[in-house]
Amino acid sequence: MSELTPAATVAPEARLRFEGLRNFVRRNPTVAIGSILLLAIVLTAVFAPWIAPGDPQELHPALRLRPPSGEFWFGTDMYGRDVFTRTIHGSQISLLVGSIVALVSVGCGLVIGLLTGYVRAIDGILMRVMDGLMAIPDILLAIALMAVFRASVKNVVIAITIPQVPRVVRLVRSVVMTIRERPYIEAAHASGTPFRRILMRHLLPNTIAPLIVQATYTGAAAVLTEAGLSFLGAGTPPNIPSWGNMMAEGRSFFQIATWMILFPGLFLALTVLAVNLLGDGLRDAFDPRLRRRM
Amino acid sequence: MYVYLVRRLFATLPVMAVVGLFVFSLLYLSPGDPAALIAGDLATAADIARIHQKLGLDEPFLVRFGKWCWDLAHGDLGVSIFSNLPVSKLIGQRLEPTLALASTTILFAVALAVPMGVIAAWKAGTLIDRAVMVFAVLGFSFPVFVLAYILIYAFSIQLEWLPVEGYTNLKDGFGPFLAGLALPSVALGSVYMALIARITRTSMLEVLSEDYIRTAHAKGLAPERVLIGHALKNAGVPIVTVIGVGLALLIGGVVITESVFGIPGIGRLTVDAILSRDYPVIQGVILVFSGVYVLVNLLVDMSYAFIDPRIRY
Numbered sequence: 001m002s003e004l005t006p007a008a009t010v011a012p013e014a015r016l017r018f019e020g021l022r023n024f025v026r027r028n029p030t031v032a033i034g035s036i037l038l039l040a041i042v043l044t045a046v047f048a049p050w051i052a053p054g055d056p057q058e059l060h061p062a063l064r065l066r067p068p069s070g071e072f073w074f075g076t077d078m079y080g081r082d083v084f085t086r087t088i089h090g091s092q093i094s095l096l097v098g099s100i101v102a103l104v105s106v107g108c109g110l111v112i113g114l115l116t117g118y119v120r121a122i123d124g125i126l127m128r129v130m131d132g133l134m135a136i137p138d139i140l141l142a143i144a145l146m147a148v149f150r151a152s153v154k155n156v157v158i159a160i161t162i163p164q165v166p167r168v169v170r171l172v173r174s175v176v177m178t179i180r181e182r183p184y185i186e187a188a189h190a191s192g193t194p195f196r197r198i199l200m201r202h203l204l205p206n207t208i209a210p211l212i213v214q215a216t217y218t219g220a221a222a223v224l225t226e227a228g229l230s231f232l233g234a235g236t237p238p239n240i241p242s243w244g245n246m247m248a249e250g251r252s253f254f255q256i257a258t259w260m261i262l263f264p265g266l267f268l269a270l271t272v273l274a275v276n277l278l279g280d281g282l283r284d285a286f287d288p289r290l291r292r293r294m
Numbered sequence: 295m296y297v298y299l300v301r302r303l304f305a306t307l308p309v310m311a312v313v314g315l316f317v318f319s320l321l322y323l324s325p326g327d328p329a330a331l332i333a334g335d336l337a338t339a340a341d342i343a344r345i346h347q348k349l350g351l352d353e354p355f356l357v358r359f360g361k362w363c364w365d366l367a368h369g370d371l372g373v374s375i376f377s378n379l380p381v382s383k384l385i386g387q388r389l390e391p392t393l394a395l396a397s398t399t400i401l402f403a404v405a406l407a408v409p410m411g412v413i414a415a416w417k418a419g420t421l422i423d424r425a426v427m428v429f430a431v432l433g434f435s436f437p438v439f440v441l442a443y444i445l446i447y448a449f450s451i452q453l454e455w456l457p458v459e460g461y462t463n464l465k466d467g468f469g470p471f472l473a474g475l476a477l478p479s480v481a482l483g484s485v486y487m488a489l490i491a492r493i494t495r496t497s498m499l500e501v502l503s504e505d506y507i508r509t510a511h512a513k514g515l516a517p518e519r520v521l522i523g524h525a526l527k528n529a530g531v532p533i534v535t536v537i538g539v540g541l542a543l544l545i546g547g548v549v550i551t552e553s554v555f556g557i558p559g560i561g562r563l564t565v566d567a568i569l570s571r572d573y574p575v576i577q578g579v580i581l582v583f584s585g586v587y588v589l590v591n592l593l594v595d596m597s598y599a600f601i602d603p604r605i606r607y
Contacts, residue, residue: 132312135584139546140564144317147568147576148324224437228550231439234568247439251554255458258447265440273435280431 028285034277041271045091052085056241065257075259077249086241087264093242094223094271097157101222102215105161109168110211114199116169117176127173130166138163138221139228146234156235160225164218171214175207209286216279220272227268243268302595306588313584314366317577318359324573371581372574374567381578385560391461392548392559395482398475399544403483404490404537408526411494411533415502416521426491433488438547442481442554449477459556474557482551486540493536497529504528530601538594545583 025032044051060080068075074083112130116123133141138160145159179185179202188198229235230244238245243264250260346352353361365372371381414426436444450458456477462470501507502525510520552561560579567575 128308129312131309132316135309135313135588136316136580137542137545137583137587139549140580140583143549143564143568144320144576144580147571147573148320220435227437228439228546232550232553232565232568234565247443254443254446255451258443258451261440261443262447265437265443269436269440272437273431276431276435 024285028281030277031281031285034274034279034281037270037274038278041091041267041274042095044088045095048088048092052082052088054082054085056086056089057081057239058085065253067257068259074263075257077246077257077260078253083246083259083263086246087243087267090241090243090246090264091267091271093153093236093240094226094268097153097160097226097236098219098223098271098275100157101160101164102219104157105164105218106168106211106215108161109165110172110207112165113169113172113207114176114203117173118180118195118199118203123173126169130169133163134166134170136163139225142225142229143232143234146229151235151237153236153240156226156229159229160222163225164221168211168214168218171210172207175210176203179203179206213279213283213286216275216282220275220279223268223272223275299596302592306592309588310585313581313588314363315359317580318362320580321573321577322355322358324571366581371578374575375572376570381574384563384575385578385582388558388560388563390463390559391557392552392561394461394464394471395475395478395551395557395559396544396548398472399479399483399486400537402479403487407487407490408494408533410487411491412498412521412526414491414495415498418499423495426495430488430492433484433491436484438481438485438550439554441484442477442551445477445481446554459554461555461557461559478551478555478557481554482544482547485543485547489536489540489543490533494529494533497532498525501525501529528602531598534594534597534601538591541587541590545587 058081060076063072063076063080064078066072066076066080068083072082072084074087077083077086112126116126136144141163142159145162146155149155149159185198185202188202226235226242227244227247230242231248233248235244236242238249246264247261247268250257250264254261351358362372369382371385373380374384377384410426410429414423417423446458449456456473460474462474464471507520507525510524511517515524548559549561549564551557552559553565556562560582563575564579566572567579
């Protein structure tokens with residue numbers, strides 16, 4: 001918030017709100033840094049066709065492996081494609097996969113978690129399944145699923161979502177288990193409140209804050225896993241410019257064309273950093289007792 | 295105590311059963327007919343049918359699963375579709391590099407991360423603390439392969455101190471062995487370090503605010519003794535837990551690190567198997583990795599009683 005509006009010209013109500021925001025930023029600098037960085041990356045993805053107007057797939061066989069210059073900011077790859085254009089467009093697939101995986105896995109995990117936390121009959125079996133899935137390291141599980149599926153963005157999303165769901169289930173379940181024993185739930189039961197109402201009115205709201213934090217971490221993990229899968233050649237189809245794909249293509253040229261790997265890699269790291277900062281900051285903001293500890 | 299240990303041991307059975315079922319379904323659901331693959335292009339329908347019968351591919355799911363488990367219990371992980379070698383043998387051949395990489399990484403990461411976390415907690419709020427926390431956030435955000443290439447660029451291409459890739463056997467000299475593993479271990483270990491440093495700091499901060507720490511200080515103990523003997527000892531359980539849980543990150547990272555640095559280990563075997571869709575090998579590798587992960591976490595659980603004698607099962 002560097003461009004300050006002269007306070008006197010702003011309506012009192014707006015000024016209050018502005019000061020509230022300023023206080024929030026002062027108390028939670030990581031949220032602010034993370035959101036600004038993430039916003040910048042989201043804008044990059046949305047306006048990619050305007051920021052880098054060229055076609056990311058356009059070949060220039062005569063201009064292969066050119067180092068970064070005024071004409072090609074990030075250099076060109078082995079087919080003469082512009083690395084800057086491809087890197088900017090690559091943000092789209094990363095953010096798309098990250099956000100869809102975060103939403104879907106939180107949604108699925110919430111439903112399963114509420115059920116296992118509250119309905120004891122299915123808790124045993126479902127949690128064993130979740131434990132089993134969690135025993136397989138997530139990138140390995142995603143790799144295994146991609147070995148069965150055909151390579152497509154949809155299948156990448158599914159393969160990354162499945163290993164993330166058990167983590168959300170565990171989180172929701174633990175929240176529900178602690179709240180379930182509280183007297184007000186017992187009272188609601190005793191007074192004949194229907195199960196659905198207890199679920200919606202009492203259990204669900206308590207899970208929201210930890211779920212938002214979990215969603216950011218899941219998003220970061222998804223961005224990383226997508227890039228990892230693509231890097232290994234088991235992810236997003238190679239005709240789509242994703243950061244992982246670009247780095248995979250740059251592998252054999254790394255010693256002569258470092259830029260092919262370093263630029264997409266840097267953007268990838270910045271994106272994950274932004275989401276992680278946001279998650280850490282939100283966790284502190286939601287639970288001030290944890291502040292300065294983690 | 296023994297009752298608990300036995301119970302805990304049995305608790306890993308359903309977990310491994312789910313892993314097994316998942317891994318088996320993978321092969322069952324995988325597209326393509328393994329018999330057609332084995333028979334080759336010139337095979338007739340009758341040839342394929344014969345192979346089907348020989349391999350028992352026509353039997354129902356549960357029967358095949360039962361047979362598969364039975365073989366597994368006898369150490370038989372199946373046969374690779376492409377090299378025709380037993381999967382257990384393939385994994386055995388690739389074991390040394392992966393073990394070497396994993397153990398140097400764990401040693402180096404734990405040896406650096408725990409002191410970092412302890413100092414950060416001790417000097418909470420100072421510049422040192424901030425630096426450790428910044429490192430932790432960065433460590434989480436830089437993917438293994440991005441960090442790997444940055445390290446290769448700096449230390450192998452620019453400075454020419456270390457090899458770009460490859461693996462040297464231990465018997466070919468300890469120096470080259472370590473030089474080959476230096477960059478992979480740092481690249482692979484940074485996430486792990488970040489995780490451990492963070493938990494160590496949190497756990498230490500909690501313990502340092504306890505009354506007995508103030509008492510120890512008050513009775514005039516040297517600060518180092520309070521920090522190591524009293525605080526770190528009591529902060530040990532979460533640290534050991536995260537070392538075990540973080541192994542999942544490490545295993546995922548091994549697959550990528552070995553590909554970047556051309557280390558002929560199990561991770562490399564996994565990637566090759568994925569790219570050639572060699573399902574028996576994929577199954578075997580996932581089973582072995584998951585088995586190791588479950589086993590290590592079992593050991594971690596058991597170590598609680600040694601770290602904290604108050605914990606009795």
